[in-house]
Structures are given as C-alpha cells and as structure tokens.
Amino acid sequence: MAMMTLKDGTRFNPESHIGKMRYAMALAGYTVPGSWRFFTHVRKDGKRRVKLWLSDGVFESGQKEQKFLDYCLKMVYGARYKGGYFMKNPCPRGSVTSLCIILEN
Numbered sequence: 001m002a003m004m005t006l007k008d009g010t011r012f013n014p015e016s017h018i019g020k021m022r023y024a025m026a027l028a029g030y031t032v033p034g035s036w037r038f039f040t041h042v043r044k045d046g047k048r049r050v051k052l053w054l055s056d057g058v059f060e061s062g063q064k065e066q067k068f069l070d071y072c073l074k075m076v077y078g079a080r081y082k083g084g085y086f087m088k089n090p091c092p093r094g095s096v097t098s099l100c101i102i103l104e105n
Contacts, residue, residue, distance in 0.1 A: 017050050021101065024076040028069040030058060047082065048103040055099035059086050073101060080104045 003011045004019075006026050012019040018038040037053040052058070058069065074081050084101040 017048065017103065020076045021050050021052065021073070024072040025052075025058075025069065027076070028065065028072040030061075030065075030069065042105060046105050048105050050101050050103065052099045053089070054096055055086070056097045058099050059097040077101075077103060 002014070004014045004023070005011050006022070012022045014020065014023060017040045021038060038050065039053070040048060040050045042048050058066070070084065073084065080103045082102040082104055084099060087098050087100060089096050089098050
C-alpha cells in the first residue's frame with residue numbers, strides 16, 4: 001500500500017479511514033500534526049465513527065472553514081460520509097472538544 005506525505009512531513013495511508021480524514025483536513029487547510037490522536041470503530045448500528053480526540057482548533061475555527069472541511073470530507077469519503085459533530089470530553093486538564101464523523105460501512 002502506497003503511503004502519502006503531507007506538507008508537514010506526516011506520512012499516512014490514503015486508503016485507511018484515518019488516512020482519509022487526515023487528507024481531508026489537510027485539503028481544508030488545517031494543520032494535521034502526526035501527534036493528533038485519531039481512532040475508529042464500528043457502532044452497533046453498523047456505521048463507522050472516526051474520531052479526532054483533540055480538535056479544539058477545528059471547533060474554534062469559523063463556520064466558513066468548518067463548512068469547507070465538511071465539503072472536503074464529502075469529497076474524500078464520497079457517499080459513505082454521513083456527517084459529523086463535535087462533542088465535549090472530560091479530561092484531567094479540563095474539557096476538550098473532539099470531532100467525530102460518521103461513515104456508512
């Protein structure tokens with residue numbers, strides 16, 4: 001499987017769910033450091049959730065930038081992309097915001 005490299009040097013697999021999310025975020029203009037923590041799992045209803053744990057920067061960006069990210073996610077994932085949402089997570093150092101996207105499996 002061919003690996004791709006972002007401008008910041010982060011390498012990712014463009015065929016994986018997490019790699020596609022990294023790519024869409026880079027297309028939308030967000031800095032995607034390799035240290036960002038992503039995870040993915042399949043829900044009981046069969047839909048896949050891809051979550052970016054620390055996404056305060058995305059949450060605090062303007063609505064125009066968030067809509068462009070939504071467009072990029074639709075472009076990268078195609079018809080499988082069903083939408084996304086932000087959620088607050090408790091953290092020992094205070095509350096953090098996570099970005100979750102839902103994909104049809």
